[in-house]
Amino acid sequence: MDSDIRRMAIKDAKVLMVGAGGIGCELLKTLALSGFQDIHIIDMDTIEVSNLNRQFLFRKSHMGLSKAKVARDAVLKFRPHINITSYHANVKDAEFNVEFFKQFNVVLNGLDNLDARRHVNRLCLASNVPLVESGTTGFLGQVTVHIKGKTECYECQTKPTPKTYPVCTITSTPSKFVHCIVWAKELLFAKLFGDKNQANDLNVHSKDGDSTNHKEDVFERSSEENFDEYCCRIYDHVFGYNIEVALTNEETWRRRKKPTPIFIRDVLPKIKTKKNGILFENGSVSALPSVGLKNPQEIWSIAENTNVFLEALKLFFEQRKKEIGNLTFDKDDQLAVEFVTAAANIRASSFGIPLHSLFEAKGIAGNIVHAVATTNAIIAGLIVIEAIKVLQDVNNNYRMTYCVEHPIRKMLLMPVEPFEPNKSCYVCSETPLLLEINTRSTKLKDFVEKIVKNKLGMTSPLIMIGSTLIYEVGDDLEEDIAANYTRNLEKVLFELPAPVTHGTILNVEDLLQELSCNINIKHREEFDEEKEPDGMVLSGWTSQVDKDRTTSSSTEPQIKDNNVIISKSEEVFRNKRKLSEISKSDEAATGKEIDLNDDDDDDLVLLDEDPGHSNKMRKLR
């Protein structure tokens, strides 16, 4: 019978799972129960407390241990006679090359970020192994099947860009709470506790972009200043003085509501010196107890925010001195979250923006993806069903399935036929790309960073012009060759050993991903700083415009949060928080941008870097 045929296909299969998080735990369990005998699982993460509400193979006692390893051990308890091989490693590591991938019959993704998804997609294409891809956020999820030559690859469609905000919105004219969060974590937090050498636009620009006094040492504590004095001075500087300076730029405020400078004397007429913060259970420091706050759902008053700000600042200097200079914001760092919440709220108050609770601020600052166990369980079940079809080689029966919150034509699980490969996809077809660039002023370094790494998503690229190798990444390069490449990076394109000029064809290849593409160079002198901030434009890859792409009666499908792509149905989006913000960020994307991309621990990334090439393409579907 059917179930016997199924059993045979499953028994002989060797599968690779990438990701042992929310989807991964469910998937590993379902694979084992379904009779899979040989499962390999890769995950670089370790277990954290916020995983435990859905990653059911993990316990509190496992915190800090490898997800892949603990998941393996947990599943072997109820299915001891199967083989599970775990790797506590990054799937992008060189050991997971095409040869490695070739040993599997199917690859199953339960990943949380676009970068890794793209990488696995390429390895699956290069090794000709079918890929079942998945993602969830809240009650939404999807499963897709990617088989070389038969269905579209993961990168045949453009993916959403990261939420980015123009620098001036962040530094001078915030209008939403998220702008204040970005300011607090990317600028203020980075300035105070991060790498001092990083360029940082913290000071509000006054007329003609003239920074306030250029008095960089305002953030340095002088020897005769005690911590309390220092913290108050920083407060007055960033929330008071900087706003006052900004107000002098009348042009800015002609059509905007003017912000109110906030000085400590207005908020806390009588400052008391407080006790030290207390140590949390897991050793992290918190400023909350000493200022008498505990409920993370509560919105603090401006005075409370001020107290938290001062206390947190002081605690950083007193108790985490060693880390200062190397810190970046981390959503699991309690004190950092408190500091950012308080700073964002004080700034919000200045600009007449509603304040938010620590819980909400943490979600925004950490780009935390909503996640529940049930959606992951459903998606994992669907992955296994598709994987079995792949193994049975049931032609034309693959489905991509959307899991929705509100029924669409009575359905909560909505299967759709997979799409054909996009003929102009540079990843799965051999279509050349076109790059407009100023070959007389652009350095190879910029090309490598902005195009090869950021746009094409390559990790170990090799660049050839004709038969001349001009750049390569690798650990085993000889010293003089490596030095030569380093020199090349600093050269302008047309000065390279094989000059790049109008009409040159560059070949860029990633040896690990076994992806190669040709780029036709078109020389162009001028670029619009606002619209083309990279100073170069890559094109030639258009997403399929497919009439029957939509699955519901409505017309304009959209790419949402992360990897969850769902045709637009009002019902689907009614409850979808933040969607409007995401699409609006497109419009706002002018000038320099601050990248808000930040991986979450789980399930889905938020927004990804732009794998596509021009803004207009993004709209397409």
Added chain:
Amino acid sequence: MGSDECESGGHKAEELTAQETALYDRQIRVWGVDAQRRLSKSHIMVSGITGATAEFCKNIVLAGIGSLTLMDQQLVTEEALQANFLIPLDGTDYGEKSLAELCCNSLRDFNPMVQVSFVSGNLLQFDGEFFDKFDAVIVGHSSSTTKKIINEKCRNRPKPVAFYTVDCRDSFGEIFVDLQNYTYSKKTKDGSTTKCCMTYPSIEDAIAVPWKELPKRVTKLYFAMRVIEKFEHSNGRKYGETGVSDLSDILNLRKELCASQALNESHIPVKLLERVLAAGGKEHPPVCSIIGGTLGQEVIKAMSGKGDPIKNYYYFDSYDGKGVIEDISIPIAT
């Protein structure tokens, strides 16, 4: 509140503890603090441990309900283990321990804040009062008669007890929901809150709805399940005790039922009946994961009062990949 009250100490009822906030962070971001609090005060009973109900139990324990009570007298058999991940296979002697007792231990491990216990006995031996302890009762692996009796008991209590049944037969699964008269609030597009009222029929009344009065495109699985159910009932078979050899009897029954219901027999294809018969009581783990996930979500919705519940049947079929809601009730005359 159940046992977690002692754990959480003297905190105000309105606040979640720091421990709860940390553990439930990601899901509170989905359904909010109030829903989480209501969830932590709900008491659920599951009778019949199958692959699908094991999945369900895992989901609601992780979500942080107040308590879960299991009932299943069966001893561990190979069949009982085929889709169940709650029982370790490490060579321990299960002795005379029931399935319910064994599953209890694993579930407790999933979330120490939830009180998980088991009750010995058979579902039918308990009188109505027993069900007052619960906010929802889930029945798996049971005959249609048992389902009807328990559903009636749940309906006749002073405080309504939500009632669910769940069946997974290899390639597909079915969920039945009875929330009686259910009221919940819902945010509208403009941000205001409206009250929604829904009226559910009992399982007996739902099944009794004449087939020709059903909406046009009811899934064929609905009819196939009713034929199989009837077959099991009138032939004295236990749940899932069917095989392909029953096909000719089933086809006679189909003819009979379709004639009396004035439904074209093509609505219940032979192939489909064959598939259901061959499945018997076997479960396919991915289907259990999907059905157990959906049921978990439904119970969470009902217990937290948040989200539109399914009315009143749900089907997932791995053959076409659809997860479909069917409303099987007599439309209220307007």
